[in-house]
Amino acid sequence: MIRYAPGMAKSRPRKPVPLPEARWPSAAEAEAARLYQPIQIGPLEVRERTWVPAMVPWRATGDGVVTPENLDWYGRFAAGRPGVLVAEATGIRDIESGPLLRISHDRFLPGLTELVARVRRESEGATRFFIQIIDFLTVRRRPEPARYFERYLQVSERHRDALAGHTGDDAWRDADEAALRTGLLEAGADAWPALLDARELQSLQYGYREAVNDLHLPHIRELPQVLPGLFADAADRARRAGFDGVELHFAHAYTMASFLSRTNMRDDGYGGSREGRARLALEVIDAVRKRVGDDYVVGTRFLGDEVIDGGSRIEDACDYAVRFADAGLDFLSVSKGGKFDDAKQPRIGHAVYPYTGPSGHECMPTTRIDEAGPFGRNLPLSAAIRRAVRDAGHETPVIGAGGICTFEMAEQALANGDCDLVAAARQSLADPDWFWKMRLGRGDEVVRCTYTNYCEGLDQQHKQVTCKLWDKLFDRKDPPPGLPLSPDGLRRLLPPSWQP
Numbered sequence: 001m002i003r004y005a006p007g008m009a010k011s012r013p014r015k016p017v018p019l020p021e022a023r024w025p026s027a028a029e030a031e032a033a034r035l036y037q038p039i040q041i042g043p044l045e046v047r048e049r050t051w052v053p054a055m056v057p058w059r060a061t062g063d064g065v066v067t068p069e070n071l072d073w074y075g076r077f078a079a080g081r082p083g084v085l086v087a088e089a090t091g092i093r094d095i096e097s098g099p100l101l102r103i104s105h106d107r108f109l110p111g112l113t114e115l116v117a118r119v120r121r122e123s124e125g126a127t128r129f130f131i132q133i134i135d136f137l138t139v140r141r142r143p144e145p146a147r148y149f150e151r152y153l154q155v156s157e158r159h160r161d162a163l164a165g166h167t168g169d170d171a172w173r174d175a176d177e178a179a180l181r182t183g184l185l186e187a188g189a190d191a192w193p194a195l196l197d198a199r200e201l202q203s204l205q206y207g208y209r210e211a212v213n214d215l216h217l218p219h220i221r222e223l224p225q226v227l228p229g230l231f232a233d234a235a236d237r238a239r240r241a242g243f244d245g246v247e248l249h250f251a252h253a254y255t256m257a258s259f260l261s262r263t264n265m266r267d268d269g270y271g272g273s274r275e276g277r278a279r280l281a282l283e284v285i286d287a288v289r290k291r292v293g294d295d296y297v298v299g300t301r302f303l304g305d306e307v308i309d310g311g312s313r314i315e316d317a318c319d320y321a322v323r324f325a326d327a328g329l330d331f332l333s334v335s336k337g338g339k340f341d342d343a344k345q346p347r348i349g350h351a352v353y354p355y356t357g358p359s360g361h362e363c364m365p366t367t368r369i370d371e372a373g374p375f376g377r378n379l380p381l382s383a384a385i386r387r388a389v390r391d392a393g394h395e396t397p398v399i400g401a402g403g404i405c406t407f408e409m410a411e412q413a414l415a416n417g418d419c420d421l422v423a424a425a426r427q428s429l430a431d432p433d434w435f436w437k438m439r440l441g442r443g444d445e446v447v448r449c450t451y452t453n454y455c456e457g458l459d460q461q462h463k464q465v466t467c468k469l470w471d472k473l474f475d476r477k478d479p480p481p482g483l484p485l486s487p488d489g490l491r492r493l494l495p496p497s498w499q500p
């Protein structure tokens with residue numbers, strides 16, 4: 001059952017909230033604007049306060065290697081010359097993870113080095129290129145019930161007792177294992193909640209998913225011993241590939257965010273209290289810093305609010321932010337929600353997707369989220385975090401994101417002290433040149449995102465991410481020669497180019 005949590009949408013309006021009116025600046029106004037002033041991020045000067053946050057495009061090889069499509073994708077964002085561009089969540093473990101980038105071995109270095117070179121070239125050196133590095137735990141597809149009971153459920157005396165109690169037939173206590181499995185299956189969906197424990201039921205209904213609380217699993221117990229080294233190795237590779245910095249992925253549904261979560265009940269010193277929950281993150285930061293040195297940008301993306309029952313709130317986030325700043329992180333990028341805990345049940349054969357429930361909707365809010373809409377929705381979180389960090393005596397830049405799509409919103413956020421750099425994911429996907437167009441006084445040429453999440457739907461299906469607006473710009477029956485298209489020929493893989 002999902003209960004209301006602070007900061008969570010209460011209801012979805014039937015009608016979408018309209019896009020805010022946009023008043024675009026002249027070139028002179030933009031030149032004087034906060035948005036286009038340089039800023040220092042640790043040892044690095046960034047030319048302007050515009051930021052394209054991580055977005056997975058599903059374009060790597062199945063082995064996680066950079067492809068020509070990755071080069072085109074990041075090259076295209078770089079051509080819009082944002083102050084900072086962050087490469088997608090890139091895996092630090094040398095395991096199968098589909099067409100998402102990996103940085104888990106030196107064999108990935110040639111591709112990543114080429115990627116950095118492409119971004120430098122396309123942005124003419126104007127864009128700083130960071131890479132988000134991530135660890136995630138196993139998530140399996142939702143199984144057929146028959147398969148689950150036959151193959152996956154670890155049967156025990158508890159199941160015998162439960163089935164005997166449920167049917168009133170004591171013979172189940174002595175049944176052989178195969179008969180017991182069949183009996184549990186045939187008891188039917190209405191009985192399963194009484195026959196299985198909560199985790200078993202979750203595995204049946206949503207697919208098996210590992211959690212940081214699974215201390216009975218040796219590899220989960222050992223995460224605190226393993227992860228600092230893996231993150232440090234990955235950060236070192238990022239530096240060797242030429243990235244300007246690394247963003248430690250401590251947000252959303254993944255391992256490090258689960259350690260920071262109030263739902264982390266580990267009793268091994270890495271859970272429970274706030275201090276315990278922050279401990280692994282601080283050990284990761286320390287290991288990374290020791291490996292890459294003080295003259296390299298290391299920051300994090302983490303959650304201002306998990307937006308789940310019993311999850312971490314803004315008070316936790318402010319506390320973590322101060323600890324991270326104390327530990328010497330160079331930037332703090334704030335996101336919200338995106339958890340497995342409240343995700344929708346996937347169809348059989350599909351994996352649960354952490355952006356389908358209320359917390360997921362807060363992470364990538366649409367115009368139907370509620371009457372307030374998605375626009376600047378998550379800025380109160382970055383504002384509170386920034387205040388806490390400043391009160392603790394740190395100047396660490398804070399990055400705000402979430403529905404930011406006009407010059408005035410961006411400028412106001414900076415003027416209000418809500419953040420120090422303004423991130424826009426979907427608006428930059430809709431139009432990778434939008435920051436540059438505004439800077440040149442040509443805002444009336446900006447293609448505006450509609451915040452209806454067609455792109456996110458593609459991400460959910462693990463399809464190459466594109467924007468629906470790009471497709472309006474070509475004739476499907478007669479596509480221009482050389483235009484890269486999705487395998488079905490219906491979607492263009494890149495937005496049109498733009499030259500001032």
Ligand SMILES: Cc1cc2nc3c(=O)[nH]c(=O)nc-3n(C[C@H](O)[C@H](O)[C@H](O)COP(=O)(O)O)c2cc1C
Pocket residue numbers: 053054055056057088089132251301335363364365401402403404423424425426427455456459465
């Ligand atoms: C297709 C897609 C992929 C995304 N991939 C990532 C990711 O790899 N890492 C991450 O931290 N956030 C990811 N996000 C979330 C965005 O970075 C951003 O936080 C979110 O979309 C809200 O910002 P916006 O309203 O400007 O789009 C993704 C978003 C989209 C739409």
Ligand code: SF4
Pocket residue numbers: 426427429430448449450451452453454455456466467468469
């Ligand atoms: S697909 Fe929709 S939500 Fe995604 S970037 Fe394009 S217009 Fe925006």
